[in-house]
Amino acid sequence: EVQLVESGGGLVQPGGSLRLSCVASGFSVSSNFMNWVRQAPGKGLEWVASMYSSGSTYYADSVKGRFSISRDNSKNTLYLQMNSLRAEDTAVYYCAREREWESSDLFAPPYYGMDVWGQGTTVTVSS
């Protein structure tokens, strides 16, 4: 079964650090686009970070320089290292696999979509 399971959330003080984990089963993290997406209480979805199969990483401006996405291929696990945490980082954090499909139209861009999501892990930044 294709599945993602996040862990590592919790209560942390402002300025603190936390590392989230996302264990994949049924597919290889290293062969796919992988994303972290968060949702603050009562708010919408916000993209946080991506890691491509090539190893390239990308970050939202709101977390760049503070968060780091990585993976351990031997454990088939994606990580999000979060440093210098702020109250506004309080959210449910989801990991998601992103797939790419070739468009049926000549010269059209590929199709993308996040087809597998974990159940989320809650991070609360508060003193």
Next chain:
Amino acid sequence: SSELTQDPAVSVALGQTVRITCQGDSLRSYYASWYQQKPGQAPVFVIYGKNKRPSGIPDRFSGSSSGNTASLTITGAQAEDEADYYCNSRDTSGNHLVFGGGTKLTVL
């Protein structure tokens, strides 16, 4: 980066058709994908590309795109379709993702 704009709330009568729209410059270059989220649950992938449905998504869900606007249409809305819907695409750089603010769909 770029933004995607959605109407905050839409309502539809049971069995009727509703369209949820998403606007943004990046949609001129990339197709949107759509996600359904019910309270306390993770998002579910419902539409991608030029009107493609993942396995298991009912055919009453469809997608379309024109210019800078993507649309999700539910034909014959059911009570279980009441949820928040989010659009998503690559931004104009192609390397970052962006979500719309979400549309809360109420089925009356």
